[in-house]
Amino acid sequence: MKILTCPMNGPRNINEFQSFGPLKESPDPDTTSGQDWARHLFRANNTRGVIVEWWRHVPSNYFFLAERNATTNEVIRTFDPSELEVTQ
């Protein structure tokens, strides 16, 4: 069984988590074109390398981010979304 380390709850069994797909930058709804909205909705990072993606720890309903290699399935790190805002 694969273990995922939740930034809030510590190492937990992966079937306690739900994947929400790669992190995307939200376009500004006032200025973005229809085409860019469509792109935002339907395109996602599908690289074979490292992806940053949303996860939820289901029992605690806590959302966080993980850096994971999409080929080897190695989880590089998991972190709270507030860290993302700090780095940006």
Add this chain to the structure above:
Amino acid sequence: MPLRLLKYGLSKDYPVTGDIPATPDLKSSYDVVIVGGGGHGLACAHYLSKYHGITNVAVLEKGYLAGGNTARNTTTIRSNYITKEGIAFYKEGVQLFEEMSGELDFNVMFSQRGQLTLAHTEATLRSFHLRAEMGKHAGTNIEVVDAQTVKELSPHLNMDEGGPLEIIGGLWHADGGTARHDAVAWGYAAQAARRGVEIHQRTEVEGFDIEAGNISRVRTNRGTISAGQVMIAVGGMNYDMALKAGVELPIRCFPLQAMVTQPLKPWLHTLVSSVSLHTYLVQSSRGEIVIGGGSDPYQLYSTRSTLDMKEHLAEGATHLFPFLHGVRLLRQWAGITDMTPDYSPIMGASPLKNLWLDCGWGTWGFKATPVAGKYMAQTIANQKVAPILEPFTMERFASFDLLNEMGATAASH
């Protein structure tokens, strides 16, 4: 008799010529280059050569023929979809399977034994009514049946009466069936090769040269070739392959796992699937019970198998047929599925004038092998998208004209 056998063994008639010729040297130019030697690519080559007189065709396959998702799917053939565009397309797919052994002069072992999808809740039953009415309207063989009929169709089922997963009805799709996946691919390959199509195994496409919105040359590990028209049909590699031509497909890749048990005497006479248990079963002609389910729950490019998924599938299978608990697993495997946001494929034109897409086949590609091949060939021959394929354009993701088959695909096979 032994003497005759010995004579035959030493004569020049033996060994018999194989169906697929050895890989020739690459020519410098082809009218059509098909990237991907799976069922879809080979079917397209067959239709191009037989019905459109186009035989200067190269099929390029990185590995061996039909070794990707053609070999990894669970060979369900059905047309019980939910959108009218989807049903019309898959319905013709089923019809082409009915005629396939004759068309290819190759026994594809098509067994039209019907597919039974089980409802354990009223909500599921309501969605079945919708699918049945859509199907009947389009002329497919489909109906909602009650629990008693389910029992008659599949007498070994655990009906779980009074339990949490009581079977309260089903969706009976008499057109559903299964076929031998290798035979389908080999039948198309043999027919195409007989008409002069070149099949290049161990030939990997490394890139495309693009000039004025056209692919001018295809670069491979065995040399560069120029191409009139190019089609991409490489299953789980479609996203990467299209990216080499600068086309970003709305695709995310997930593994799809399946497994088979040891062979048993024939007892499971229909395809059985359960929406709530995310499990489906079919008995192969070898007697093995093929067990499949939904894709893995997160994006990944690895064909490893997981204990979680094995446990999940075994749990579903033994719930439906409790006597399977003592049966051993024989093999397990996974394929990479190229999932689209609406669970429908992407077929037709691309932003490049001579690049044609046969992509986004996710977990539902095998059943469409003949019909996708037929209409992709027509599209390439006329350089105009066949009308039946128009709803499946990649452009639908820009115009929000989605074809939502989510409820009729994936785990609810």
